[in-house]
Amino acid sequence: MAAAAGTDQAPRADLPLADATEIRRAMEYYAERDWTDGLPVVPVTESYLAEFLAQTRRDPDEVVLSMPHLNRQCTVRLAAINAALAGCRPEYFPVVLAAWDSLRAEGYAGRAIWQSTTGTAPFLLVNGPVRRRIGMNAAGNVFGSGFRANATIGRAIRLTAINTFGLRPHQLDQATQGTPAKCTACVAENEEESPWPPLHADHGLDPSDSAVTAMIIRSCLHIEARHTTVPEQLALDLAGTISRTGALIHETTSALVVLGPEHARLFGHAGWGKADLSRFIYDHAVRTRAELAAVGKDAIARQTRWRVPADHPDAVPDRAEAEGNRDDDVRVLNSPGAVLVAVAGANNAGVSAVIETFGPRGGPPAVVRVEDERGTT
Amino acid sequence: MADGILLERAGVPAVSICTDSFVIPARAMAKVYGFPGYEFVTVPHPLASLDQAQLEELAAGVLPAMLRILGPES
Numbered sequence: 001m002a003a004a005a006g007t008d009q010a011p012r013a014d015l016p017l018a019d020a021t022e023i024r025r026a027m028e029y030y031a032e033r034d035w036t037d038g039l040p041v042v043p044v045t046e047s048y049l050a051e052f053l054a055q056t057r058r059d060p061d062e063v064v065l066s067m068p069h070l071n072r073q074c075t076v077r078l079a080a081i082n083a084a085l086a087g088c089r090p091e092y093f094p095v096v097l098a099a100w101d102s103l104r105a106e107g108y109a110g111r112a113i114w115q116s117t118t119g120t121a122p123f124l125l126v127n128g129p130v131r132r133r134i135g136m137n138a139a140g141n142v143f144g145s146g147f148r149a150n151a152t153i154g155r156a157i158r159l160t161a162i163n164t165f166g167l168r169p170h171q172l173d174q175a176t177q178g179t180p181a182k183c184t185a186c187v188a189e190n191e192e193e194s195p196w197p198p199l200h201a202d203h204g205l206d207p208s209d210s211a212v213t214a215m216i217i218r219s220c221l222h223i224e225a226r227h228t229t230v231p232e233q234l235a236l237d238l239a240g241t242i243s244r245t246g247a248l249i250h251e252t253t254s255a256l257v258v259l260g261p262e263h264a265r266l267f268g269h270a271g272w273g274k275a276d277l278s279r280f281i282y283d284h285a286v287r288t289r290a291e292l293a294a295v296g297k298d299a300i301a302r303q304t305r306w307r308v309p310a311d312h313p314d315a316v317p318d319r320a321e322a323e324g325n326r327d328d329d330v331r332v333l334n335s336p337g338a339v340l341v342a343v344a345g346a347n348n349a350g351v352s353a354v355i356e357t358f359g360p361r362g363g364p365p366a367v368v369r370v371e372d373e374r375g376t377t
Numbered sequence: 378m379a380d381g382i383l384l385e386r387a388g389v390p391a392v393s394i395c396t397d398s399f400v401i402p403a404r405a406m407a408k409v410y411g412f413p414g415y416e417f418v419t420v421p422h423p424l425a426s427l428d429q430a431q432l433e434e435l436a437a438g439v440l441p442a443m444l445r446i447l448g449p450e451s
Binding site: 069070071115166170171172174313 | 379399402405406
């Protein structure tokens with residue numbers, strides 16, 4: 001027995017040999033410099049960085065996002081350093097780069113939104129074969145933890161915001177509360193259990209392409225509806241959630257509806273396409289003028305177009321009232337395109353989510369193709 | 378903060394005002410713009426929910442500080 005115990009205690013040949021003190025020293029080095037979101041980061045060396053840069057044909061000095069008001073830019077190289085810090089594997093890097101391209105195309109990230117008190121977060125939706133190639137989760141616990149690619153790709157964006165753009169909380173990041181999505185928010189669409197084409201195919205890409213669609217989000221709201229097989233009832237539940245008055249900082253709002261597969265199939269079996277659902281929600285996401293007046297949001301401010309009480313000195317009529325619909329229901333969406341629909345989660349319950357987005361309302365989403373192994377886009 | 382600094386650099390006298398909740402980010406922004414000692418006026422938080430009379434009272438209260446930073450000749 002003594003001999004056996006001695007064998008157990010001997011170092012195993014397949015374990016990496018490393019000095020734990022040195023590892024901790026490296027981790028503390030990063031923490032002491034605030035090069036972190038609060039969690040430990042992965043130390044990055046030039047040779048490890050080179051593995052990331054080898055995943056793209058893009059010049060390391062190419063700028064992926066500028067924040068002119070801060071006179072700061074993120075280059076491919078800086079994006080790679082932060083992806084490595086975040087714990088990404090090198091093969092995730094093309095997805096990270098596509099995320100930056102999408103954020104640049106979406107527009108809000110370059111215009112100080114990440115310094116706002118609103119406290120928005122980037123949200124990444126990934127489509128196509130890259131999901132499986134790098135082990136992304138599109139099914140159970142899709143907004144939760146447990147999957148390295150999801151966790152670290154989203155974190156790579158946050159660490160870049162902190163380390164490259166200097167957006168640290170209590171300093172240049174002035175978020176009043178923020179959202180848990182600021183730590184990481186990256187999900188894959190559950191294309192395999194969706195009754196519809198994937199989101200990137202709705203916007204001109206081939207289903208065999210991989211793509212990232214970045215959005216700026218405020219919150220992620222849970223919809224529990226296990227009781228119905230009537231598509232109108234479920235769609236009204238979604239519309240009711242989207243039209244909550246607390247979301248109405250601006251005249252209208254916008255949303256990404258992430259249906260669990262069970263809910264998606266309910267609509268699919270009833271013959272609804274994604275556009276039908278968006279149109280139905282657009283028509284039914286309304287508040288009465290009295291409901292808006294009760295919370296002091298029945299008019300809009302002349303300059304900012306934010307909702308204010310009708311007796312506010314800067315108040316002007318909102319669009320519905322300007323069009324002569326003073327006493328009618330007021331739409332909280334400006335077009336059916338203000339509601340995007342995707343499918344994610346496990347096919348095990350009637351659960352969906354409304355992601356409240358901040359930015360383009362009805363414009364096309366910023367769907368960006370992921371560079372493939374050959375370095376082409 | 379950035380607007381005030383950019384106006385000053387363009388030769389337009391300006392004073393930045395922020396509520397006391399934003400002093401740290403205001404200083405950080407001034408540092409980003411290469412003006413770490415930039416002087417600005419603070420007012421109590423909150424501001425957005427004040428009515429006209431409260432705003433006028435607040436403006437009157439900070440006027441001396443603004444004039445001091447502007448530095449008028451008389």
